[in-house]
Amino acid sequence: MVGSLISVVVTTLNEAKHLRDLLESLAMQEPPFEVLIVDAGSADGTVEIAKRFGAEFPNFHVLHRPGSRGESRNHAVERAQGEYVAFIDGDCIANAFWLRTLRKHLGPRRVLAGRSMQIGYWAFERLERVELIRRGYDITHPSSNLVYPRPEFLRLQGFDPRFVTAEDIDLNFRAVEDGLEIQYLHDAVVYHRARDSIRGFLKQAFWNGYGRKQLTLKHGRLWSEYSFRRMLTRQFGLWGFLRLASAVLGYFRCKIREAPGEWRKAQHPLARGVTT
Numbered sequence: 001m002v003g004s005l006i007s008v009v010v011t012t013l014n015e016a017k018h019l020r021d022l023l024e025s026l027a028m029q030e031p032p033f034e035v036l037i038v039d040a041g042s043a044d045g046t047v048e049i050a051k052r053f054g055a056e057f058p059n060f061h062v063l064h065r066p067g068s069r070g071e072s073r074n075h076a077v078e079r080a081q082g083e084y085v086a087f088i089d090g091d092c093i094a095n096a097f098w099l100r101t102l103r104k105h106l107g108p109r110r111v112l113a114g115r116s117m118q119i120g121y122w123a124f125e126r127l128e129r130v131e132l133i134r135r136g137y138d139i140t141h142p143s144s145n146l147v148y149p150r151p152e153f154l155r156l157q158g159f160d161p162r163f164v165t166a167e168d169i170d171l172n173f174r175a176v177e178d179g180l181e182i183q184y185l186h187d188a189v190v191y192h193r194a195r196d197s198i199r200g201f202l203k204q205a206f207w208n209g210y211g212r213k214q215l216t217l218k219h220g221r222l223w224s225e226y227s228f229r230r231m232l233t234r235q236f237g238l239w240g241f242l243r244l245a246s247a248v249l250g251y252f253r254c255k256i257r258e259a260p261g262e263w264r265k266a267q268h269p270l271a272r273g274v275t276t
Contacts, residue, residue: 004106006033006099007082007150011072015090016045018193022092023053023060029099034059036076041066046090070159070167073143077153085150087143087168088190092116095189102188108149109180111172113141114188130212130247132222134173137182143168145190152180160218162263166211173219205243209250217254217263 008026012019026035037050037060047062054060065075077085084106088094095101102112132140143159146168156174159167172182194201216222 003032004084004103005082006084006086006103006106006147007077007080008033008035008086008088008099009073009076009080010035010037010088010090011040011069011076012037012042012046012050012090013040014042014044014046016042016049018091019046019049022088022090022094023050025094025096025098026088027053027057027060028096029094030097030103031059033099034061034081036061036063036080038063038065038072038076040069040072068161068163068167069143070161070163074158074161077150077158080150083150084147085153086147087145089144089192091193092144093191095191098188098190101185102147105183105185106147106149109152110149111175111180111182112147112188113138113182113184114145114147114190115184115186116142116145116190116192118194119191132169132215135176137172137176138184139172139176139182140169141172141182141184143171144192145188146172148175163214164210165207166215169211169215170218173215202242202246205246206250206253209247210254211250212247213251213254214258214263217258217260 008029010022010026015022023035023037026033035053035057037054039047039050039062041064047064050060050062054062061079063076063079065072073087086099086102098114102114105112130140131138148171152175153171156171156178158171160170161167163170176182
């Protein structure tokens, strides 16, 4: 919607290496917008960089909330002034027309998912996410490029802070179950840095697998929603195999560590701090 205020939410934890690039890309976006930078306890100069932007741009605000990414984002949305909230990560760079493109498609019962382009080591760039389809929608669009109407986000009680990863998939799952549509926008581009080391790459895959198991603990069996043929095709090659193997380890690690009964006790998310 033309003229709608968008609140851009950025969560950070030791992102000094990348944060300046992101904030510079946000500063040139089409107004009206505000930027809420929520730090979870950085010790590398991240907060100082954020505060410098806050001093230069009155629509940039720095918040502090330790905890999971879900908790940090919920904390920011509670304080947001915009009718819509856009999520982006601290290691991303927004295309100059990102918010302009998103604003054209805003709607009260519509989730917008932009295109995330991986940048970095070519082998990691080529690997695509493992899609999960629910009610005809791909619910794996990541929160590095995702927009929710703020009233709908609050009504859904925000991100579930229990998730290590996949909190965005869980939110998208609940959104489509509630009847919201997810619209993919190819031209709403965010550049996302791929992991810059093998260790970081495998660690990310491990926790992604852990988060996928958390999804099944909360929502029950989801295997019927995956396309295994497509999954295996996209994991073809050495790096794809290593990512899949690491994700499987994370999946079974979660299965061993987390009790299904504890998730079933609270089927609805425990989004602390989120109010309507």
